[in-house]
Amino acid sequence: MLMDLRERIQGWIAYVIIGLISVPFVLWGVGEYFSGAKNKPVAEVDGLPISQQAFEQAVSQQRQAIIQKLGGSVSAELLQSLNLDQQVLDQMINERVLNVFVHKAGFRAPDVVVADLIRSEPAFKTNGVFDVKKYEAFVAARGATVADFEAGLKQDIVMQTLENAISESTIVTAPELDQIVRLRDQTREIGMVRIDRARVVDSVAAPTDVAIEAYYGAHKTEFIRPERVKLRYIELSPQTLAPLVKVTAAQVEQAYADYVKKQNAQVVRTVRHILISVPKNADGAAIEAAKNKALAARAAIVSGKISFGDEARAISDDPGSKNQGGDLGEVAPGQMVKPFEEAMDGIKVGVISEPVRTEFGWHLIEVTKESHPDIKPLVDVHDKLVAEVQDRQVEKIYYDEGEKLSDQSYEHPDSLIPSAEALGLKVQTSDWLNRDSGTGIAASEKVRQAAFSKEVLEQKLNSNLIELGANHAVVIRVDQHEPATQLPLADVKNQIARTLKQQAIDQALADAAKQIGKAIDSGKEPQVAATAVGATWVVPVWLKRTARDAPIPAEAIQAAFALPPAPEGQLASKALALSDGNEALVVVQAIKDGDPTAISEQDKKALSAEIQQAQAQQTLGVLLKALRDEAKITIHQKAEKTATP
Template sequence: MLMDLRERIQGWIAYAIIGLISIPFVLWGVGEYFSGGKNQPVAEVDGLPISQQAFEQAVSQQRQAIIQKLGGSVSAEMLQSLNLDQQVLDQMINERVLRVFVQKAGFRAPDAVVADLIRSEPAFKTDGAFDVKKYEAFVAARGTTVANFEAGLKQDIVMQTLENAISESTIVTAPELDQIVKLRDQTREIGMVRLDRARVIDTVAAPTDGAIEAYYAAHKGEFIRPERVKLRYIELSPKTLAPSVKVTDAQVEQAYANYVKKQEAQVVRTVRHILISVPKNADGAAIEAAKNKALAARAAIVSGKTSFADEARAVSDDPGSKNKGGDLGEVAPGQMVKPFEEAMDALKVGEVSEPVRTQFGWHLIEVTKESHPDIKPLADMRDKMVAEVQEQQVEKIYYNEGEKLSDQSYEHPDSLIPSAEALGLKVQASDWLDRNSGTGIAANEKVRQAAFSKEVLKQKLNSNLIELGVNHAVVIRVDQHEPATQLTLAEVKDQIATTLKDQAIDKALADAAKNIGKKLTADADPQAVATAAGATWVAPVWLKRTARDAPIPAEAIQAAFALAPAPDGQLASKALALSDGNEALVVVEAIKDGDPATISEQDKEALSAQIQQAQAQQTLGVLLKALRDEAKITINQKAEKTATP
């Protein structure tokens, strides 16, 4: 609800709803407090339930937000690793804990305040007056009622009041601000010893069978093949439906004729023009005078007294082309206003048009060159034309075929063969898939959810028609099912051997980095120490903690700024594994604090606001912990685990 409002309305939203963006929890919307849901709540906070329906919706919204933010390139494994269920449940519990707190504290948003805010919103006005119909239409479009919407708005205002109270209670002192500037603008002279993984690999022995067996025994729980299934399915798509579509020669010829017509229309012309502008408020006499000026220019050009380019430089009112002799360059179809384009299309190369009127004035147009697109013969285009006709026919029959497949698979729930025969399609087979991953059609989450649903998995029925995209749907049924299975040592031996070898390499690199660190002192030559150890020394440079495109990777810079200053005579250093698999020893040779005297008052104000916000979040975190400790929170683990967002 908040996001819908923020996107649709400005003004009072800045006062009433802009809050909570700095609060580390999500307000999921008050509408679900008043709606029903599944009977068994996922959790209760002081008697206030979190329905399973609300929980599933919140998890789904979070998943979709993450997928959208990352451009759709999110694997099921990544989503699973985020532990969204627990995060969302914590957020919803926090929200309810705060809701109970503000109610007990007596925070209220008076009806009059809410009414004034709504009535003052320009989006709800017609001719300056509040329009009830506009308001009700907006609320209805949000999928709620006026009562629920206003209840949610009251809750938002109350929560904003709480945040304001917390924020206003924080004070940023001048010494605090100076200390932050010193840290924020601090620079460090950072060098790095780099130990390449490739140099160590051959020096580390392969793990013994005994080590592999011991690792397997200690980590059996990691080697479980998840529950999985193989599917039989019928697929509706342009590819599967195309063979059933008969294409006639007449249809191919018509498609080719359309292709030719389209190609012929894509003529690119090189054009120049002369513009005699006409003001928008010009009277008839001014319009006629401008036309006569254009006619005189045309007569001079056609008679040979002057060239088109010279006349354009002399009389054209178009500043963009005047000094170029009126040259507009290449003009493709659709680039110019309609009267100009129609006159241009009618001209032969070298011909000067009569004056053409547009909203800009009178134009003289000359086409100096034409470029016609290549038109391939039908013999070369037949396959493409057949494919186009098939695609068009598939679009026409897809809906009916989908209805037929849905009906047939429902009427014959124990087999896909009758449906396949009725539609003239094949029953296809999938590879193994589990709840979180699959290939082919099983890469689609909708398919995996249906495959492990009670009806399809347990009752062994056909699924409903599953829409996968435009003109693309499937009906599935489970062909084979395997419960979660313990993998044998033989199945995972190579995997364990790789893991143990990697661990040994990691340890060898880490040990080498620590040994180098022990040899580094203020008097030592880092280059010589690194070379003796078979490592590479990256010479130190002065860097800020936010440095980009530095010779030292960002993760090493971050580690360097986490180091405490070293005692006299020593260098501060830290070994760390780099994300590329190599090892590094980051070395800090000198430190310079930022200077508070060098920042502007505007920067100070912005920084002070950031500190205040951070302190407010910290205060809110402490408040939330205290409230959660006092609240009676009941979590229904079974309901939470059975939720399928």
Template structure:
């Protein structure tokens, strides 16, 4: 396979290979942590070392990337469950193997191509031309040297040489597209027997005292106060370290100069607008009519028939600016919409835009003033700059302080006081924490696990440094401990009743669902079977696709239906599934109908073929990377990695 790839590699292509390989190459190679860190060897790839510091940096950036992209909170426990650190290490190993492979084939990137690529990056341009000063300043703000950045560009360009060999070799046949359509557009005739949990529960009488007591006695371990501890701990974050950071006058003045230069580069635009609002479900005619009204207004303004302010007062749906002629004042980026920002940035003083569409509707925009940002004097900016500098200083010293905290707490394991004094942090305390739950710091699973380690719990030693999140760790010790203790029946009677009833309901539902499935398999009609049960209802069978979920046919039921084997000679196939609202459903499948490729237009067919080619290319890339790993000498130091 490698010989075939060597024969096919050719040309420079855009950055496809990076995304397809799913390796965030940008996470590595952008310099080392400020303030030092560990340099323990984690892995060797054909003699090339990967250190703990490099891995920590790549892991930290990847974690921050996930947090920024996710719509829900990403916790340290979730990161651990994902095995993210191991994934990042594998990606770093793969990257080095790719670099070594390409270089072995003799491919190099001409200096001219690197220079042209950098000159084409808009962040380094001023008035459309490459600006060396802006280039060096931007790199400095990111903690990069020119040499580091150019090496990163050269490396990324090298990766593109694999694109023709792998992506270009993927192809898809017409039968494969037809097969995909038959599966993708498959429909199924599905009915639903819904078992109402509330109705089942209402039919179960409360147990007598004897039954409850016997149930409690058989499960007394489930009704007890768990083993618990109270902790003393030192929590370390850049925010906690910031207060103790000392900033020199020289550093403050330097930061102010950088701040003043950045502000000087930013033009301030003041604008006014006319808004024609559109409802979310507006049809094409309504959308076109609103745009035409603004185009007519624009013509009137430019011809001198009316001023922008007059048309804004007459037409605008923005009640907050209409009476002031549409005046928005200074327009900051991100205040309205990206399309609005782009239009404002493109206008010179006095110019009027074409109609601009945002989620609010159509806008007509006029920039009436373009000026430079006002730079406040140092004394006014001092507070904000000092806060920023302290935060940056704390971030750069975090790893050194964390290592010091870990070292002192280990060397003097009987107290947290020396460690707290060494790093200038306070000792805090927790409430009672069990192995499974706690409040505050006890919400963290890593904290609970550390608290109940033998050396911490039994010997009362300080814990090791427990990493919680990016730049967030803790060292703890057990201050108080109490064993698990059964709670008296009288104190937990309500809890016993609730658990007993929950088990009875679950058993009754499972028994009913099994009986219904059995009767349907024997040929009984669902509607007839449901009529015999007060707690069940029948949704008649209908032809649906996998994406046709609704209130009557929930997504969980559709997923179960599309996982069923077609009924064949049997009248139906059936399966029981749990619905998100707590009810249980017996899903009934009557028939399956394949998607019809002939109904697709050429554009959709080509789109599907492209998706299949992309999937095939991913498989080729995966096989290629596996072959590199098999042939390479890769050693992972598991102990250092853990």
């Protein structure tokens, strides 16, 4: 597979820029930024626009990357919580100010450097010579023009030059390196007092009505039900359109015939071959000589003078199968080049083919085994075939039905009933939804945005056709509307009681940990102090800060390493609430620094490079902040304007 040149020349600076915001994103070519936009730009940096098209494409790309990374199962609420619009726009501004900086600073990538880079790429060569058609096809496959692609390469080279300049300006001294090793490899003897939540629950009284009322009065803004609506809607989907499709017996019979044909084509064969290679530039005599060699080999095998496997090991030019007696293993349809596959399909098991010519040379082919797929009777696959025919029919009528629904809902904007009658569909009703969340069709942000739009909410009109996915669309209108409402105390009393109870338990746990900490500070043994209040003492163990599978939770280890060393004769301790709901008091009994003399020179060099890169990243962060402070940044749409370098 071809590797994108731009990916190969980008170094850490691209990832630093990515790391300066909370959502990862990839660098775009400079050509995308400096090309004019046909519509109003999303933002401008020093007068240079970030086009709406570039912004939307970037947001879409990032959204798809997140969905793919999370296995394709991502809720609309999660995507919305990431606030991708803000993150991506902020990222594009970061990139832009750096682009402007490097151009003003005089960084340039000469055309000859870009040309040499492209011409040296093996993926663009044919027989060792640069092939312009391969290059142009590579660029076109990425949806770019040659000019834009080369502009992006120039920008990447410039950014790499900046990266090198920043990296070379950082120096890691030997004392700094030794100190890092002492801290990195430090071990601490850590014990822990665990105070179980279950021990405290029964000792905490339920909150009084007075306390609940006081909390409600102080936190009224937390108990406001947001503005919400219920919708009436008509849905086009495979499920709603299926009743409109009538599947005939003839269609099912044809589908079964297609199924049988497809199954018969999926024969898996175990194959072996002998290859007599022919160079691409071979003349007629060389081609004929290779064929004669294959014929002679076939005659020897057929006559019984030599086995197929032994002949393959002796003369085959295929290095991948030669030592296995020509065995290619199981070969499924479509795996081999066409002439080879056609010959393989045309011979019976145990029969050696005549010489077969492919781009690689002459082959002798033998099928040693065939595996035919199971063909189920019609009765066993009937329902599945009906569903498949139905789905295909739905695909055919979906566009027309969508056009009809769109037209009908526009012609009758104050009701969905005429549209439903015209299409033979039902008007459905949603559950309550608000601007940020909903179920069913309202799980889609598109639906929620339309529901609270001026036309649908205030003017009480039908929405436009809203595309939700493949063969899936809706038209909505508001059925019921409720403004934001203060929830009465009676509706939230139990919720507040649970909150106050949990807060009281948290406080009781914290007080118990504080009491144990004071006892330890006064000289009591940690185990004695823990036992006195019914807590559990976890015996100390020596741990590194990166310890895994330790008897002490990772969060407690992290807290222990954040503690400063205690004065001589005392123990350092810190209370913390554990993520499992229990309370802990970590106790550090002793500390041993890492030994700089114990690591190899190779490890020191690697660590030095890491420190150097970290310092360079910090330098870039400072540079970005300064550049953003100096730049004139204008944002033309609703988005977070706070810089996040």
